[in-house]
Amino acid sequence: MSVNHRPPEDPAPASATPRSLAEQLRARDDASLAALLQARPDLITPVPTDLTQLATRAGTRASVVRALERLDRFALQTAEALAVAPDPATYDVLLALLAGDERDPEVTAALRRALTTLREQALVWGADDRLRLVRTARELLAPSPQHPSPTGLGPTVAEATAGMSPGRIQEILAAAGLPTTHDAVSAVASLTELFTDRPRMRALLDGAPAESLEVLSRLVWGPPYGQVTADPAPRLRWLLDRGLLLPTAPGTVVLPREVALHLRAGRAHQKTEPLPPAVEPAVTHRPQVVDAAAASQAYTALATVEELLKDWDEGGPSVLRAGGLSVRDLKRTAVALDVSEPIAAFWVELAYAAGLLASDGEADERYAATPEYDVWRELPAAERWTRLATVWLTATRTPGLVGGRDSKDRTLSALGPGLDRSAAPEVRHRVLALLAALPEGAAASADSLIARLHWERPLRGPQSPTGPDDLRTRLARWALSEAELLGITGRGALSTHGRALLATPPDAPLAGAELAAAASRAGRLLAPHLPTPLDHVLLQADLTAVAPGPLERPLADMLGVLADVESKGGATVYRFTPGSVRRALDAGQSASDLHAFLAAHSSTPVPQPLTYLIDDVARRHGHLRIGAASAYVRCDDDALLNEILADKRSADLRLRRLAPTVLAAQADPATLLDGLRAMGFAPAAESAEGDVLIARAHAHRTPPRTAPEPVPDGPPVPDATLLTAAIRAIRAGDLASTAPRKAAAAPAPNGSLPRTTSAETLATMQAAVLTGEPLWIGYVNAEGSASQRVIAPIRVEGGFVTAYDHTADEVRTYPLHRITGVAELADGSDSA
Secondary structure, X not given: OOOOOOOOOOOOOHHHOOOOHHHHHHOOOHHHHHHHHHHOHHHHOOOOXXXXXXXXHHOOHHHHHHHHHOOOHHHHHHHHHHHHOOOXXXXXXXXXXXXXXXXXXXXXXXXXXHHHHHHHOOOEEOOOOOEEEOHHHHHHHOOOOOOOOOOOOOOOHHHHOOOOOHHHHHHHHHHOOOOOOOOHHHHHHHHXXXXXXXXXXXXXXXXXXXXXXXXXXXXXXXXXXXXXXXXXOHHHHHHHHOOOOEEEEOOEEEOOHHHHHHHOOOOOOOOOOOOOOOOOEEEEOOHHHHHHHHHHHHHHHHHHHHHHHHHOOXXXXXXXXXXXXXXXXXXXXXXXHOXXXXXXXXXXXXXXXXXXXXXXXXXXXXXXXXXHHHHHHOOOHHHHHHHHHHHHHHOOEOHHHOOOEOOOOOEOOOOOOOOEOOOHHHHHHHHHHHHHOOOOOEEEOHHHHHHHHHHHOHHHOOOOOOOOOOHHHHHHHHHHHHHHHHOOEEOOEEOHHHHHOOOOOOOOOOOHHHHHHHHXXXXXXXXXXXXXXXXXXXXXXXXXXXXXXXXXHHHHHHHHHHOEEEEOOOOEEEEOOHHXXXXXXHOOOOHXXXXXHHHHHEOOOOOHHHHHHHHHHHHHOOOOEEEOOOEEEEOOOHHHHHHHHHOHHHHHHOEEEEEOOEEEEOOOHHHHHHHHHHOOOOOEEEOOOOOEOOOOOOXXXXXXXXXXXXOOOOOOOOOHHHHHHHHHXXXXXXXXXXXXXXXXXXXXXXXXXXXXXXXXXXHHHHHHHHHOOOEEEEEEOOOOOEEEEEEEEEEEEOOEEEEEEOOOOEEEEEEHHHEEEEEEEOOOOOOO
């Protein structure tokens, strides 16, 4: 095969070809090892003792599966092609499998990048003339009857004929026009050579019946297996006789890999995708329009969370026995917020993830706001928003799953268990990063964005393009809608403050101080776009008040007691009713207080109907007094008590007169109070001392609670400090395990500790103090952990040896009784 298509980078010479993955890792510099450990953080959990152990861990099934799941589509296709190539394979063979006979220029240009990715992640090792896929990856990706290859290829001729009789193989050679051989091995080699020789294969297939070629066309892209009867049809018999189909089991035949590759023009995949699909803009708006829309929605998000927690201020819904919110309570919350149930679940989960609500832990466990909510309410609006936005970016709880079923067919409830999905933060961040790559003001097509996500993580995407949406697709769709609800995007496009939430570069994950700095930048950019709270309302003659914008908190709180919210939107409409005015009076306000409040906060004169309403309700408020006997009604006007007794609606209260001014009831005070109010009276509750009870709302708070921790998607990515320490430890351990020993030293099995007697150990140590020679020792610490070290003894006294430890790069003292043995190093092996 021609080498003219090889990229300009020259591979290492054959003499430098490593013999194992460990040997290739040993040749890497620290920056390359750091890149590997960052891409596969599970390899240093815990830190390996040396590079051999690192290579072994990199080949374990769990680690390889995790690494494969994080490959993009073309890197994965490259690994799949290596899995069906000869082992080892050359770069040109790999290129032919991916680019085909026509040498696709895009594939040719992209292959080096994909191969570099596989090498960096220790999934492929060896020079370009001897490329090897790690054994576990090959086992996972190579075709087998139980696990078909994504390439759709079947076994090779050698694999398919492994159990075939020598006589049958010779018959196939004869039918194919090949000379017979003396043994099965050479016969299989001759048949393989025919199937891989393009001109000879073309000549063979030119003589095939059209029906036989049609059979091959059905199997060529997979699956490569087919069913035949005991007496195959002539079109199948022609193929079987020439080995173009080979039997694998009774009634089953397979298309050999070499034949399929010839029919595919050398391609391992039907569609090779070297380049990521572009994210297409669906519509473009002016950036100012996007920022305004996003800021408006951001303020709505803050108002919605406050309204939710205000609704639960005196104690929210009960906690289900299995944890979470009942379906009925979620519906009730959705009605209170005037949103759909899925959106209500989102706001509830967001407040929970932010630590603003939790269960109170009481015997009758209920949900309520946490003390942190009171702190959050006092923050500036921009800071309150950044708190919600950053929590959303990093939370693993997934509100979109609410109402679905878990693996045990149980309904998933809001605030309940089973909603954590570790991939959610990565998908949210990646969706925003892809939006950030578009021009300012551009909203992405959801389908093109999801196609890009599937290219970047194909093993986490759908197994079939026509199948149901996989979790990653649903996470992406939820991320788009939730970002719009939060005001990170506006009209589908990423806002200016939304861009500030992302790290630089855009695909770098946010964490810790970097996340806090990004949130601070976003808050500063959002603040000028948020509406300024107002200190006035517009009172109207129809007993309504219009708030043309957000209100200052004291005004909003008082108005929420004095009036009922009639409609929301850009302006909020409040309506005054006898019941709402009575509510304010029950809270301890007097009529004069209410008149003064309205006069101070109305930009128009207080309408006369509203003044009359307040005075009328106040005049009758408290004329009747209700206390606890079980319950009684007290009034100085006996005619009013006679009216109550005569009213048929009071029958359920079972009232009787105890005195001219007192009625007794066989009902509790709250029931009696509600009953008389329903009859049109305006009673007031009183205490045992005869004082009017003020019905102020008492905010219920949980004990201090911490926000739920996100569930990590595997081990965390190590920071620079940990990477430096881990690489140093691995290098030092590798030095100790690979340092050459003198031939005179007692031989030890590969990887085991040296063994010498106590007297030999002491004598060798004392001699090394005089000569300054380094030694190789085996050491067992107090926890029983064994290790190998290279040391240079400085002094030996009192049962201890003080030495410079090349492994730790510092001077240490070791008890002699914990040293299992000692051996001298070969000349020239001093690591110092």
